[in-house]
Amino acid sequence: MKFVSLERGKVKMYTCGPTVYDFAHIGNFRTFVFQDLLRRWLEYRGYQVTQVMNLTDVDDRTIAASSKRGVPLNVHTRQYIDAFFQHKRRLNIEQAEYYPRATEHINEMVDFVKRLMEKGYAYKAEDGSIYYDISKFKDYGKLSRMKLKELKMGARVKVDTYTKEQAQDFALWKAWDENDGDVFWETEIGKGRPGWHLECSVMSMKYLGETLDIHSGGVDLIFPHHENEIAQSEAVTGKKFVGCWMHAEFLLVEGERMAKSLGNYHTLQDLLDKGYDAIAVRYLLMSTHYRQQLNFTFEGLKAAQSAVERLRIFLRRLSEVDGRPAGEELENLMKAAGKDFETALDDDLSITKALAAIFDFTRDANKMIDQGKVSRKEARAVHDLMIRFDRVLAIIGENKEESLSKEVEKLIQKREAARKAKDWQTADDIRKQLYEMGIILEDTTTGVRWRKKS
Ligand SMILES: [Zn+2]
Numbered sequence: 001m002k003f004v005s006l007e008r009g010k011v012k013m014y015t016c017g018p019t020v021y022d023f024a025h026i027g028n029f030r031t032f033v034f035q036d037l038l039r040r041w042l043e044y045r046g047y048q049v050t051q052v053m054n055l056t057d058v059d060d061r062t063i064a065a066s067s068k069r070g071v072p073l074n075v076h077t078r079q080y081i082d083a084f085f086q087h088k089r090r091l092n093i094e095q096a097e098y099y100p101r102a103t104e105h106i107n108e109m110v111d112f113v114k115r116l117m118e119k120g121y122a123y124k125a126e127d128g129s130i131y132y133d134i135s136k137f138k139d140y141g142k143l144s145r146m147k148l149k150e151l152k153m154g155a156r157v158k159v160d161t162y163t164k165e166q167a168q169d170f171a172l173w174k175a176w177d178e179n180d181g182d183v184f185w186e187t188e189i190g191k192g193r194p195g196w197h198l199e200c201s202v203m204s205m206k207y208l209g210e211t212l213d214i215h216s217g218g219v220d221l222i223f224p225h226h227e228n229e230i231a232q233s234e235a236v237t238g239k240k241f242v243g244c245w246m247h248a249e250f251l252l253v254e255g256e257r258m259a260k261s262l263g264n265y266h267t268l269q270d271l272l273d274k275g276y277d278a279i280a281v282r283y284l285l286m287s288t289h290y291r292q293q294l295n296f297t298f299e300g301l302k303a304a305q306s307a308v309e310r311l312r313i314f315l316r317r318l319s320e321v322d323g324r325p326a327g328e329e330l331e332n333l334m335k336a337a338g339k340d341f342e343t344a345l346d347d348d349l350s351i352t353k354a355l356a357a358i359f360d361f362t363r364d365a366n367k368m369i370d371q372g373k374v375s376r377k378e379a380r381a382v383h384d385l386m387i388r389f390d391r392v393l394a395i396i397g398e399n400k401e402e403s404l405s406k407e408v409e410k411l412i413q414k415r416e417a418a419r420k421a422k423d424w425q426t427a428d429d430i431r432k433q434l435y436e437m438g439i440i441l442e443d444t445t446t447g448v449r450w451r452k453k454s
Helices: 026-044 060-069 073-090 106-118 196-208 219-237 268-273 278-286 298-318 328-346 351-370 376-393 400-420 424-436
Strands: 010-015 048-053 122-124 130-132 152-157 168-175 185-187 190-194 212-218 242-248 251-253 294-296 439-444 447-452
Touching: 010 026, 010 196, 026 048, 026 212, 026 242, 026 251, 026 268, 026 278, 026 376, 048 196, 060 073, 073 268, 073 424, 106 122, 106 130, 106 168, 106 185, 106 196, 106 219, 130 219, 168 196, 168 219, 190 196, 196 212, 196 219, 212 219, 219 242, 268 278, 278 298, 294 298, 298 351, 298 376, 328 351, 328 376, 351 376, 400 424, 400 439, 400 447, 424 439
Parallel strands: 010 048, 010 212, 152 168, 212 242, 251 294
Antiparallel strands: 122 130, 130 168, 168 190, 185 190, 439 447
16 A cells, blocks of 8 residues: 555654553553654655644543552653653654643543534533443444444443453543542543543644554554544544554564563663663664564563674764775665665565665675775765664664754754744643753743753
8 A cells, every 4th residue: 555645745643652651661652652763754754744742641541540659640641751761862763843731631521522512423421421422323343343243233332442342432521439539520520530541532633633644553452442532523523533553563582462460661771770771672672673572572672782883883984985996886785775774664564674775785795895895985974874774774874863863953943933933832832842851941142042851
């Protein structure tokens, strides 16, 4: 299938972000790194990407975790939001344009539920919760390929996650009960809180419009989360919600499901504490095709570390090269490497082939350098080619500080444009986003300055 964006040269992309009840684990980051590769590839191909990644800061899990700890919800989630942004940065994941939080979009969610009720897709149950009537949406089950007879018409499920076998009317709005403690909003549709699925429909459409080019997440989100997003969104708009769905497969650890009880549960911090390089982790998470299960092993991580190191050594070596010109032989190699790299990634992000093209190229180029064949000028061209590859891979060239400041400058410019357009909400969001990246903005008489949080 060929990808065609709705608007020429632009891509509207929504990615389901972390549920901030705990630290994101490397399985979560496998999906986020895949989404970053996708984003970088689209940018490489000249698209202007607008990416929204939500933060689920109110749902069943966040409420359960904060009440177990006995702290307010926002106090509980704050540390995991901070950790998420920190890990994201360590993994060289580019900044999305928006990181909306569920708790800051309650009004929009209430409006959305009202529209669903007006159109007859939702109803209020005895306890005051509002449910989506799946029998009203004829396409229900199309994404996860469910059969009509698998659906329990008329029955209801209030929890956020459930299996296909339990498919039934799901909660859009959950009436307050004592388990929610002090987490509730007094609204026109009652005292309560949103269901998880509703959050993503509302926040994606608010920032990207009624139809998105790409929506992605882990395969575990296909049902019920994405199925329910489609049902909610298409019922409200009458339009197709998503042009292209992309789902990343599971990550296994040493061949097993990752679980705290099995002692094989890793966060990025765990791996850094063991002395591994974040970029090696990025490489490992990225280097298996997203539609294949990734088996994480420490042996694999060591191999990833040495692969990254090989590329870095090659780059350093290029700066010292001063041989006789290799001419056409090298030129052809470079052309072939570039073409293979691009053809591979154009083909549903075939990363394995793309990486093979780069490693084959470095091996051949190294051989030529051994033979004294590459001139200083040619070495610079090879260097540029490697940096071009790295715009997509983000594993070798860039100095992290430098890329951080480039990102910061870009965001400041965006914020200035928003301020000029009197779009205070966006300006404020960007300030918040920068704060989460550890950057504090200061508006001075000579313009905006930024400094790092100490
Ligand atoms: Zn979502």
